[in-house]
Amino acid sequence: MSPHEAAGPLAATFLDLPVGSPGGSVELFLDLYTGERPPIPARAFMLGWSSPTHRIPTGLDLLPVAGKCLEGPAFGRYVAALRKVLAAAIDPARIGVLHLQHLAFGATPALIRALPLHPRIALVHGTDLIFAEAHRDQLQVLRETARVADAIVVPTGAMADHLLTDPPTRPTCTSSSHLRLLYAGRLTAEKGVGSLIKSLAPVPGVELSVAAPRAQFHSLVPLLQRAGVRARYLGWLRRPQLWRAFTEHDVLVMPSTTLEAMGLVALEAQACGLPVLYQLVPGLSEALAASGMATDFTHSAALARDLDRLRTSPGLLSVLRQAGYANAARYPLSATARSLHGLGRQLT
The missing domain is CATH 3.40.50.2000 (Glycogen Phosphorylase B;)
Structure with missing residues (x-):
């Protein structure tokens, strides 16, 4: 076990976006969970396929699952496919807590179903609320996630120290x-x-x-x-x-x-x-x-x-x-990481 893992629970987390996607949610996710010594030790996943022409951040694993969508029977099949590959990739005994990126989208229900017995911290990113207003299936996922989450975190900002x-x-x-x-x-x-x-x-x-x-x-x-x-x-x-x-x-x-x-x-x-x-x-x-x-x-x-x-x-x-x-100066990444990590220790 590494010193990072000894300091607190190892998180399992999954951002339901292809690697290389733009946006603040992606930057925050990579800042918190990837690198040689990430602020929060985690098994961190995004969508994608390994390629020799693209550098993948250290500590990030890619899930080669296609079919990302928002509603209908195809969404159910997409979540099932994500759950299957997550279950194969993660040893539940090594995980202490789930960090659910977004209250909606496919990664959150897939991670909950792959690791149904672990404590859950859900992080609101904003786009999840927006898409839940426009898509019935996403609203259903959001409501269920809010119901089963042990804690819901609404970050206002974080940045590289x-x-x-x-x-x-x-x-x-x-x-x-x-x-x-x-x-x-x-x-x-x-x-x-x-x-x-x-x-x-x-x-x-x-x-x-x-x-x-x-x-x-x-x-x-x-x-x-x-x-x-x-x-x-x-x-x-x-x-x-x-x-x-x-x-x-x-x-x-x-x-x-x-x-x-x-x-x-x-x-x-x-x-x-x-x-x-x-x-x-x-x-x-x-x-x-x-x-x-x-x-x-x-x-x-x-x-x-x-x-x-x-x-x-x-x-x-x-x-x-x-x-x-x-x-x-009020929003160093280290403070965000400490707060999330401390919340994980309280739940495990």
Whole structure:
């Protein structure tokens, strides 16, 4: 038994996404459960097939199961297939606790059925709640998970500790007369990028950069063209690249239309000295509060007013930058890991 395993229960956890998928949930999952010495010792799984051309994080196992879906008889078959491969891959005697990523989707019922006798900690990621509103089968899974979970955790944010001690260097000044906005993340409907683009169209003096999955950005191009908004595409950036991009912009925009369970990218931006302009939605309002600047991305006049304040008010960006540093320091990954690990010890 390794020193990590001796320190607490070994978790079994499974994120129902293909390896390499974008998003804050994936980054948090990899931060917590993978690496040479993960903060939480675990048998950690994602979907995928081994390939010599793709580097798999240390400590992550891949489940070669196809058929991921959301509803109907196919969803039942998908869960059954996941349960079968999980049961074959995991020795129940080595596991102390289940960490259920999401209250819904296929991984959660499959992990519960593969290891039915272990304590269960369920982690809300936000997308599970959104999809449960739209899909009856996902709502059923969510309700059942909430019923059988021993604890439900709603994380507001977590980030890599070394960001706080060694953030990338920001330039001391910029010659640009424009406010450089950065959007970083997936471009799904609930992220609110459509509202951002429509509201930005009549606003002068801003430059928009987008760091997002390539296929999602290509789908966004027609809307950008119709609105007459020019956006610089940065690609889907790995985290060190993203942190450097933070230093090359003035504001991170977070136009999410619904709840954000974690808001990971906002906290990472703050740790790198980038102020955050955000929609006042659950999750973000808690994690950021006055350390960021709230606006209404659905109303162009309100957005224009707040962007003008950021561009012209002396010292405002600096004040937000310092508030962001202080706020990000409240959410070290080590604290999240300790809390989850401690909760696991209480349940085992």
